[in-house]
Amino acid sequence: MLTVGVEEEFLLVDQEGQLCPVGPAVVDEVDPDDTEGEIQRELARAQVESATGICTTAEEIVEQLREMRERLAQEAASSGARLIPSGTPILSENQPPEITPNLRYRRMAKHFGAIASTGSTCGNHVHVAVPDRETAVRVSNHLRPWLPVLLALTANSPFFDGVDTAYASWRHVLWSRWPSAGPPPLFDSLDHYESSVEALLRSEAMLDRAMVYWDVRLSEAHPTLEFRVCDVAATPEEAALVALFSRGLVTRALHDIDDGVPAPRLPQEVLRGNLWRAARDGFGGSVLHPVNGQLVPVRGIVAELLEHVRPVLEASGDVEFAERTLAGLDRNGGGAQRQQAAYARRGDLADVLALLTAESGSA
Template sequence: MTVGVEEEFLLVRQDGRLARFGPEVVGAAEEPDGELQEEITRSQVELATPVCASGDQLLAQLKQLRSELAAKAAARGLRVLPSGTPLLAETESAGITPRARYERIAAFFGAIANAATNCGAHVHVSIPDRATGIEISNRLRPWLPVLLALTANSPYVDGVDSGYSSWRYVRWALWPSAGPPPMFESLAHYEDSVAAMLRAGAMVDRGMVYWDIRPSDTQPTLEFRIGDVAVTAEQSALLGIGVAGLVARAMDDIERGRPASPLRQEVLRAFLWRAARDGLAGWCPSPLTGELMPGRDVPGLLAEKLRPVLRGPDLDLARFVLRKLAVEGCGAQRQRAAYARNNRLTDVVDELVWRPA
């Protein structure tokens, strides 16, 4: 089973405020094996790894691409910030990247487009076909709060503490096509739903299917869009191999005829709200029982879920990063700890920025 990861980052000046040079930084990049890309706002940049067959390969690609991106930003006196939301108060908008599609989205959706200045991590896992992808999505819906709690990395926004661990996820839910995927009866059911949303104008095109899990239209992959961008490349690699492991477990359930959990959409939305609020610092709904469990126990739960399907270095990497998360907490806890030292958000920026190798 192969995997690839896309990471979105904020581009900031030395003082930590947004810089509107994303297209220029990406345009100056000499791409190695993966890709460096523009995003919808001028204050964001994105990397996309090539297809990887192991956690070690994925981690190496993430480190290489992050360093490439940071070096290109540094050449312009800028920094790359792995945070789900902008930390500091801004006096100007992030600016829309001058491409027809992005400008159309911004014009049509109005103030909701402000939610685009958020940075997530997207994982693509290979699947046999799109119909199987829908069955996998149905079975992994209950695990979305776990993945969100593990990756929560956006407590601050516009100069204040939001009170959430992943404010990115809460703000992203403003898009009418965002949030957890419904339980779909079939691929035809999925396509009917997408067609109806397009007719309603809730999306300008199929690229705006923003559900937390979606089958790709162009590649034989299932995309998971649940996570905040990770502080470290190791955490991002964990998300990649963790999602691949969950897909492998779901494939096994399909082969054995085990049905998907009939988790209702309104309940799953509530579970995701709680995971976005607490991260690993409080409580998270269990994908097994629906009851609240301590956030500190979430890494161990995922490790146990992955143990039958991960082998060798992949299992070692997953265990190592999950143990660190259990002890140190998620990115939101790291951000708040950095702020608590001097009560300065600029210290949080300094703590997070990715530096060239």
């Protein structure tokens, strides 16, 4: 059974919902002995990040995510802030978010200008253990067509700068501005992957290897393949569901590789267009089917994904959890849909912020 780990990025806002630059102080106040995972600073001072330890079941993932959300929310509250699981800031800001006082972050801000200073976005990153880097590249090739499905499933950022963007994941649109972001290319080998990274470094489209921002990448710190395509999930349960699906896709890809099944030759421009469609529509819309390329409802293809990875879920005892969480999404809508429904009731973004606070698992 492959192990997984989940990283979540959060916004910190004051009681009115404006970004609150207390991230470094919140991180410093969390006792590392109080959680199984890690709490880390992020690019903007109004952000924090959590990372679980190594997990094997949904129960472990949810427990660790909820515990860290609670600890972060408590420390945020002591600084007059709220922890918000949204892919983008919701309200309009009078000035760009403050950059965390860190040499690397300041260098990034100077080099990339407004890309760094005008887009505080929060994602969900899933690490899945892989045997080696060469295998990880081959697995990445196999699962590329499924990336839009994962994005649509987690889309949770329809509001930005005080308005409805008409996108379910505006985070994806903002994040795509980074020159090293976007869908991973189809690589011929590990050497091809490494030569591409080196070329990006030479062009200074990246300042270091940690800035490989592809939607799936080889981790530089762990023996894992890292999924980076998703918005931060509104709830710990939805974050765990994405982790289970990600592990299932990696496991199925490993079986296909062993069986000699070639990776789909999905053109980069088609994958990029389908990711745009997923960002626009979210869970309530449509994407291209990963196998036949037809435009289909996201709900239907997520149900197919569940069946595709069912053997992996059965092995870890997580079928019931996945079915229950997916049924809740079918009933209540994805994160973006729920945000928009909260706003529609009174036309007040305060209701969106209240919803996110309540759903985060930290309230």
